[in-house]
Amino acid sequence: MVTASRREARAGWLFLLPWVVGFLAFTAGPMLFSLWLSTTRYDMLKPPEHIGLDNYREALTDDRVATALWNTLFFTALHVPAQVVVALGLAALLRRAGRAAGFFRTVVYLPVMTPPVALAAMFLLLLNGQNGAINALLGWFGFTGPNWTTDPVWIKPGLVLMSLWTAGSTAVLYLAALTRVPAERYEAARLDGASPWRQFWHVTLPGISGTIYFTAVVNTIASLQVFTEAYTMFFGARGKESAEGDAALFYVIHLFREAFESLRMGYASALAWGLFVVIAVVTAVQVRLSRRYVHYEGERS
Amino acid sequence: MRVLVVVAVVLLVVTGCGGLGAEPAANALVTMGFGQPDEHATARVAVFRAANPDVDVRINEGAFDEQQFLSAVAAGDPPDLVYAERRKLGSYAARGAVLSLADCVREHHVDLGQFRAAALRQVTHRGEVHGLPDFSVVRLLIVNNPVVRAAGLDPAALSTTDWTALAEATDRLAVLDGNRPRRIGFDPKVPEYLPLWAKANGVDLVRGDEVHLDDPAVVEAVRFTTDLVRRQGGWASFKAFRDTFDQFGADNAYVTGRLAAMPMDSWYLNTLAANSPDVDVTVAPFTDRAGTPITESSGQAWAIPKGARHPDLACRFLTTMTNADTWVLAATARRDALARAGKPYGGTFTANRVADERIFREVFAPGGNRVLARAVPQVLALQDKAFVVEPSPAASELVRAWEGGVNRVLTGRQPPDEAMAQAQREAERALDRVGGR
The missing domain is CATH 3.40.190.10 (Periplasmic binding protein-like II)
Structure with missing residues (x-):
């Protein structure tokens, strides 16, 4: 019996081996290397020079780090709730789509397939303050739209608006979760005279809270690392200074520019570890909150 | 046997990656x-x-x-x-x-x-x-003749020599609807062209291993150019309007009359000639404040x-x-x-x-x-009058420092002297870091 179990364990490890080797070689290894690099001055052209914790000290006093971190947290605080709400709305509509559900699922998901660079180029046109389609739409309702892409105040809201383009991926997950909420709970709620809003609040939301929690964590981590769209729109291939001031300077953009424009690999590594800590802290807070607000099937409530 | 399998798997993974960068042939x-x-x-x-x-x-x-x-x-x-x-x-x-x-x-x-x-x-x-x-690319002025004439000005007289006159001409040429531009009178092309404006005001931004971003003449150039933008609706509207230009098409801003004049890289003349051969423009050198033609080479x-x-x-x-x-x-x-x-x-x-x-x-x-007939003689004449921003090991950071400074003025976050003082500090830090002096 023991022998068979050990044999199975070995087989298990053997199957895991490619992943373990890959993880050690391509994730853990580079992470440790970057941790060491963060204590050096390294421009990729000369050998690294050990400088202790100087890079971390500099990061703590670097105005641009503070600006980039603020921009990133601000974007995340707007993006994640907006993504959840829009995706939930889309999923609710999809649920009612009846026979055409398959078609609409595909339509809702299709934008997710757009390459980020193409998305950025397209939204530069759509969001243009002078003759963009979004302001034209607002104009029909009597609003004068802002300069989304050139006014520092409106750049981050504009990027949040653009990020909703990919809400389809989250909506599909919510749709799957919605279909798993037992119909008898709604029936019971209706018999008790619950309004649609109360049904949503007391049946639907607890029923899909696990999925909402998952998407909130994943979207938070992704938005704390936002890069491609903002870099393409506001910094571009020439590596120029963004013409909109620092409004679109997100943390990873600052990190990337320190690494590949200023050739400060050591400092950029320290910034990367800083972001790792920020993400870990934010995720820890989310885990803590989840104990209170997230319900799983089979759990006592 | 199991050990062999493990070794084989590890080797496969490792050599699989090593095989991506094949050694090029001796004559490649x-x-x-x-x-x-x-x-x-x-x-x-x-x-x-x-x-x-x-x-x-x-x-x-x-x-x-x-x-x-x-x-x-x-x-x-x-x-x-x-x-x-x-x-x-x-x-x-x-x-x-x-x-x-x-x-x-x-x-x-x-x-x-x-x-x-x-x-x-x-x-x-x-x-x-x-x-x-x-x-070799140089920078020069391209003036939209019909637009300038319609405003009662002489295209040949539009120059960067007299900054007061240029500001007045900009006011006459620009068309605004509230704070939204309908025509740009004069686009100073900052922050990209700051080295040219600074040179026109007598200062090189980089000299040897020194930077001069907070030089009063540079601050004056920043104040003047950003003020030109402010007079034309302010940066957010100005840039949003400029972003709508079909720069590489037959309906470019010179054809549609949405731009009166701007300094530009010489390659654009070939674009204009190919896409809108009938466009009526004056091509003139960018001049310093004494009227001497200057240009930046790239x-x-x-x-x-x-x-x-x-x-x-x-x-x-x-x-x-x-x-x-x-x-x-x-x-x-x-x-x-x-x-x-x-x-x-x-x-x-x-x-x-x-x-x-x-x-x-x-x-x-x-x-x-x-x-082409109007542009080529100008471009050829300018080629040997060009200056360059001196090479520096911190070149990218220096550009980032002065462009960032101008952007802070354009977006109203700092006055010119404060913005360029900060730019100077950032540039000096960058130079110290790379041991550029």
């Missing part, structure tokens, strides 16, 4: 950052291939990618040749990432005197040339990265590509290709003076295009 010459969009590239590469049939030239198509290049250099696997902006290569030379071409130039009897001085200055580090300049250069496998072959390649005879052949091929498409040939502006002289004497075929 790999380039980075150079594409072949037209005859200027293909004809010159063909000249090298014809003279060196045993060399396997591998053109790694695509624009220069700094990340890709530096990673390759750091990994000890650089290309044999790199083609990039001279400003960038000057910075790499100062950091030791590209080789000195002193021996190469000597062995191939290259006459460096043939190259435009400003272009050569950008790739010279400690007296040694580290790259051979390729194309363009690309060829260099050999540190650690290149075939530096001798690379040297042969870059001397061939920038040679006057090769340029004339390429220009001829370009002219003939355009003629087959029924288009005029506006000449090729290279950093090789001898090549330019021959091209504009023997090959140039403007075909009656009036944009």
